[in-house]
Structures are given as C-alpha cells and as structure tokens.
Amino acid sequence: MMKVFHKNLVYLRKMLFLLYIFASRGRFIAISINLLYFAFHKARPPFMPSFIQIEPTNICNLSCSLCPCGNGQLTRPKGNMPFHTFKSFLDKNHGNLAFIVFYNMGEPFLNEEIFKMINYAVSKKIFVKISTNGLFKDKDTVKKIVDSGLDELLISLDFIDRESYKLFKGKDNFDEVKSNVSMLLKERGSALKPFISLQLLLVRENQDKIPAFIDLCRRLEVDRAVVKKARVGDYCKKSDPGFLPTDKKYIRDFYLNDKRKVDSGCLRPWVSATILWDGAVVPCCLDMDGKYKLGDIRYSTLDKIWNGPLSLDFRRAMLGKKNTAPICRECSIKSYFGNFIKVN
C-alpha cells in the first residue's frame, strides 16, 4: 500500500515539475509561437529550442546488433563531450531550455563527467532525463545517479531472458542489469526522483513476452513499463525482416508500407535540436552518423545555428509538398506514440 502511494507520489512530482518548467520563464509561449510558425509553414521559428538531446558519448559497453553504435556501422569518430563544452553551451542557452535528454548513441554513464553535467542542468531548473542500458561501471554509479538530481531514468533491458539479451546485445549481462535496477530503486528509497522506467524492445523473439515483462516490472517495482516497437532500419546489420514481429500491431507503421512515409508532419526541428558529443548540431536523433550538420556549438552559438542557412534549408526541405529531407525517410516520428505499446 505504502509502495503504491510512493510510486504515485513519484509520478505526481514528475508531472508537477514538468508543468512548472513549461509554465515558467515564458517557455510555454515560446514553444507555442514556434509551433505556430510550423503550422503556418514558416521555416524561421523566432524562439530557441525548448528540447535538446545531448550525446554525452558515442562509446558503448554493449554491441547491440540492431544499433549502429553497437554493430560498428557508425562512421563518425568516437569520443566524450567534455564538461566545459556542455557548460559553455548551457550558460549561453539555458533561458529557453525546458528539457534535456542525455542520450543519443552510446552509453551516457561512460562519460566520466556526466554527473557534473546533470548537476549543472538541474541547477538551471531544467527537466533532465537519461536513457541508459543499465550496465554501470561500478556500484558507486547507482548512488551517484540518485544523488545527481536526475529527474527521469529510462533503462533499456529490452529482453526478458538471458539468451535473447545475449543474442541481441552481444554480452551476457541480463542479470547484472536487473540487479542494477533493484539497487537503484533501493537507493532511491523514499526520495521522489528519479522516475524510473524499464523498457522492452519488441522484436520477433519478444512479441509474446509483454505480459511476462509487465510482471517483471511489477516484481522489480519500477515506476513504469515501456514497450517499444523495434526500429530495424538501413543502419542495422540485421535489417532482415525476420527480426520484425509477425503480429502487425507490434511493427512500426513505416515497415508495413512498401513506400516509406515521407510527409511534412514533423514539428521537431521547430522546437528541438540534437547535439553530438563533438559539438555538432544535427536536426534530430535520426541523423545517427551526423551527416546533416547544421553547425557546431564549439565555434558558434546555438542561436546562430538554429536559424542559420543550413537549418533553414533543412526546414524548407521538410515544408515542401513532400518532405525531401533524406533522413526523414527512415523516420516514423509523426506516429511517435504509435511506436510504443501502451501497457500501464
């Protein structure tokens, strides 16, 4: 009973804080006006992005076969974002920023300076989320995560048995990740953050495992179970449709159509940007290999990049009769919520 009450409090704290973040510093107005520019097909939104995805590192300790970072298909150099790059970026841009996700490619907690980055973002009253594979360098990481002030943590366990985990992730760490989830929840104790979610990745092996996954989440007492449809794109070595579930409701829309959906419905480049570990700004996380660089925060400011010629060209390509931006072909963002199965 007390545990359910606490779980509800953790959720309530998250939602209230999000509400506060968006209602303060004129952020809601800024987002709304930028969205109006999108709605009226204007390529130059007047306010800076409210959502930023930051890649602390593109180095990983797993070798997931469906991920370009894990299967060796990323061609860009590997490295970590230094704290000073992040700090200098945030010092210039925090006014409008509401939400930072520290994840793109790679395992964020492998960056030695990640906790300094979280602390600094939290001190600026920004909602901070991390997506991790849950395989930590040492036991101290669990305590550091809880102490960091992080608002939300998504752990990609992705499978519910050792064999499938090892097959897709390249290492036999299923039990270790499960144990880290338990340790995190224990360490959080009665604190109200971080909100902790556990993810299952739907591939053919997993399509009948949703009830077992929900059961696992209940036993581990995580705050939320997330079930995500797999992306089996051009970047993935195992893009064999054999990895897609046979049940169509577990497959992303664009794999069901011969002609991939390329429309103009994505508003993301009007409200968000993605920054790679080396400072390159790209339109979104779908540009995994950093092919469409819009600028670099080490040599320029985000306000110059945000409405610079390359960003304007990218948005204009999206606004034409057809979205002609090449990375959008591999994307199902218009049905973002359709990429998840609602379970709780």
Ligand code: SF4
């Ligand atoms: S843990 Fe994440 S970043 Fe690392 S290889 Fe797997 S999917 Fe890619």
Ligand code: SF4
């Ligand atoms: S790739 Fe997807 S998320 Fe990125 S800009 Fe294109 S449609 Fe939007």
